[in-house]
Amino acid sequence: MLVPILKQGDYLIASIQSELSDADLLKLRDDLVRRVSEFRSRGVIVDVTVLDVMDSFATRTLRSMAHMIMLRGAETVIVGIQPEVAFSMVQLGLRLEGVTTALDLEEGLSLLDHKIKGDNGLG
Amino acid sequence: MADRVCVQINSEIDIVTARQKGRDKAQQLGFSSTELTLIATAISEVVRNIVEYARRGELCVGIVQQGDKRGIVVVAQDSGPGIPDINLAMQDGYSTGKSLGLGLPGAKRLMDEFEIVSEVGKGTKVTMKKWVQKNVR
């Protein structure tokens, strides 16, 4: 399952469309990291609204992705974690430390604007 | 048990199938949407361990009845290398891979009952149960 990556100005937006296999998720990570370098993007948003499970592997992959992107000078925001999924993640013991999160795409974009361009928003 | 569904686990692609099957069965039993997510996540962890450490195995989900309690039972079984020290493996943060080591203890927290039997060289069997909450509609 391919995850479309949209370039919007300084940002890259990846909207996951369906449940992903491990290989799909790894591919998404590598694609995003590569494109951040390629486009010199300053922010990345990964929309996980459709995911109804975030297990230890998914969390670990998203975390390492955020880290690799940070090393390339860009910010990552994970948006759209569902209430049930958030509940399940903390029960499992997963916290996504060091990764910024936002409610949805819109909030994610305003968060990036705020962080990167110093626009008003929640910091 | 007639209403038992099994999924053969041969590669990471089967993880998605396994948790979908588990979710379907749990839905039939009337679990809440939060509980469906908890069950699917626990299944994801134990099946991932099969793929990671034993290469192949089997996941089965069924219905259990105990007195007036009804619930789902999940069994993940493999004939892989087994776990030498189960107490250690059940600790948060213990991993022989370079992982978070949360899979087994986490799955235990997500479910109501959790049992693991393993023998080095023979394989591993994880049995987990969750009961349908009675007073919730």
Add this chain to the structure above:
Amino acid sequence: MKKKGTNQPSNEADTALRQELVEHFREKRELLRQQWVEQMTTKGLLAGLTREDIENESITIYDTCIVCLETGEYEGAQTYATRMAERGVLRGMTTEQIIGGILTLRDVYGRSLFEWYQQDMERLLAALDIYEPVANKILSIVALAFVEEREKIVRQQQEAIRELSTPVLQVRDQMLILPIIGVIDTHRARQLTEQLLRTIRTNRAKVVVIDITGVPAVDSKVANHLVQTVDASRLMGATVIVTGISPEIAQTLVTLGVDLSKMNTVGDLQGGIEEADQLLGYRAIRIDPASGSNHQEKKVQ
């Protein structure tokens, strides 16, 4: 005394007598039913019921009982009792009204048997042997249906009270307040977290103030739930501020290994709301003697 199923002849006699009773009750239906309704009225058991209700229900109950006597099957009575309990309890009928009503009917039937067989003691005893177990069975079916219905309602009310006692309040745009009052057990803590997370989603909240002033004690389980709630809210993009942590509770939390420095804590609810305002980009403008303005406005840069 005849015991059921001891020998054929007695069984046949039983069946014949049973049929005789059934026919007697059917024949006397109008008379006995009227007596029943009258007695219930006198005892005040029919308060709050309309004439029509009384007519319909009394006919159905009367006939249902006869069917039980005739067939020895109680399914009809069971279904009817459950339905009656559902409606009765909903309309606020008391257990006394319902059980009293059935007891009265039992008396009416019994009395009529005494009158009918008063010349034949043998036959009366035989008739009572048949009649009494049926009457008792019906009574227990009705009583049970009521107890079950009551329990069901109590459970529903407990659920409702639990939800009420954990209100998630929206104070302003993007800000929620969750005042926790009372003892938290695991069930309630989970419910509370789930409710909060759903509300964050539906109300698009960015800041949540959890006030635990009303929580008398915190043990490791509750502390754990609190930490989980904070973490889960963050995963959904909301910042949590915890207020009302008494020195004792703070001590407990630290002892339990909760890292308070990683948690956003403010002394009291008022302070928490101010902090939340700041996070949201509101700022309170202090009274400025020159302009005299004292209002809140959205910070614009």
